[in-house]
Amino acid sequence: MPAETAQPKTKTALPSWKDGPAKQAILDFVATATTAGQGFIPLADRIATFDNDGTLWSEQPLPAQFDFVFRKWGEEVKGDPSLASTQPYKALVESDMAFFAGVGTQDPATIEALLNAFIRSWAGTTPDEFDAEVRAWLATVKQPKFGVPYTELVYKPMLELIEFLTAHDFRVFVCSGGGRDFMRVFAEETWGIYKENIIGTAAGYRYSDGVIVRAAEGLGGLDLGPGKPEHIFAHTGRLPVFAAGNGDVDIEMLESAAFALVINHDDDEREFAYTTGAEKTVELAADHGWTVVSIKDDWSNVYGSSPAA
Template identity: 40%
Template sequence: MSMPPDSVLRASASRKTIAALCAVLALSGLQLSGCTAPAGPAAPAAQAAATQAQPAEQALPSWRDGAARQALLKFVADVTRPGSPTFVPPEARVAVFDNDGTLWSEQPLYFQFFFLLDQVRAAAPQHPEWRNNAAFKALMANDMNALMANQKQLLGLIATANSGMSVDEYDRTIRDWLSRARHPKFNRPYTELVYQPQLELLSYLRANGFKTYIVSGGTIDFMRPWSQQIYGIPPEQVIGSSQAVRYMVRDGKPVLIRDPKLDFIDDGPGKPVGIYRHIGRRPILAVGNSDGDLQMLEYTAGGDGPRMAVLVHHDDAEREFAYDRQSKVGKLDKALDAARAKGWTVVSMKQDWQQIYPAGKP
């Protein structure tokens, strides 16, 4: 039985070198994980979850009709068919998606890392003492090797530049950056580098009674300002790494202030913990793309009843990027072996997706 889409869709709708850095940066505002405009009219992608479910033959038009698409359509049909032994009631239809490399691109660096480094550059005039800092010198020279060789100093710079402000001020900073920043390869806003096939999958799932969540190593602060507009996923359904905040009254107004301290890292084994804490249900569908998603996929697939674990394999150097076992960003090694051993669905971007990015603004 097809269910109507979530009512929240309105018409207005994470491993050594860089990997080690990702894990540490993960919070001080600092996840290297994983942006355009402030809230505005709902994106066509979000509006795509129409008021009634699409027939299966018309669903997922940007997916080639291969094994991956058929497996997804069959799973949805199985869990939504009343009277079937595989039927799952709507309240238990929970689907979780990694963000970086799963819903949008993550090369040559996690998009949030670009933001964090820009924050350091922007804060530089207020910190003349940084001129003698080796990491700052490397950043100004765009010397990534030197930057990675001075990780401790880099962490300090990022912590200083991304803390001390209120959460509302930080939210505005993120929105402003996303409205101006462009990807170094594609010269498009980062929020236009979301995957069209995944936008369709999110909408199709919601149209069939699923509740969709983001479960990412990136910080919730960075994703929540735009997740509903781009993905149709409201901020309360975004699970990510988090930075410590504290309450205070500033200038007579109650505010939450960001502190340079990690509160929770939602990556690797942290993802099932985040799911348990925030959702309280084991998902029946999980989609990821890297070793940082392995435990989330294992946790999802290890439950009772119908389950589906999906891995996106980046193998399209022409239209996007090709990387897996040797990549410092989005490494896919152990999870790829697990997928093959356990029979999980592996999506080839090159073979299974007719289109990578939306033709226009998502």
């Protein structure tokens, strides 16, 4: 077992982060958490959680999983035109993006419709069948602004942060409103995070005759708002001590942590500039002492080797 009083490895830490208050706040927190004395955090409690969309990779002009499911739902409507009269298929056919904006505001009607559609689309499929669909999408679809696969638009500074925390004996989890099983397909090769450390909106499963398949019901509701700390605790038995997010659906997770990191999207040249869906988070950050990261000012590199670096 590693020594609980090991000194932080900061000499080459976070190379894509510019020197400044945000980087220093991270270094200071980790130093305190891993050094004997006031603020020391035992190994067992070193839980770090990261939102995905807008925190680990770009979520504009549309979260990546929406691209994936919209294509699936479009095929389903072609096969059964009657679906076009019900949500969320109706909003998709009519290009009614205001309906899908209800995810950010946690509108009950939007959330219920999306959950029902997610469940319907893949109920009865095996994990291998679902994984194959996601991998085919990853291999063929490109993000519209940059023209590269979505997995090339993971933020390099956040990968460095995950590596830094892991090196100091934090257990890192992704906690996203997106589909748990969707993220698990690429989590290990893209983020270096094991499948079992992915928390998200999930389907139930049934095991029968030697085969496990997706059930016709969800598991615990959407992983948004209060659902995030609830799901984190259900999964780990603890609340996080370090949490990173970027939107209003992350507020409860950020509030539950000793150290909260907020990604501020303010770089339209290298990424995107927007505050939609994060207005309350920005307002609360100052009151709660959360560390706000400016992509424009705090990151020397955004995507690593991608064209948008």
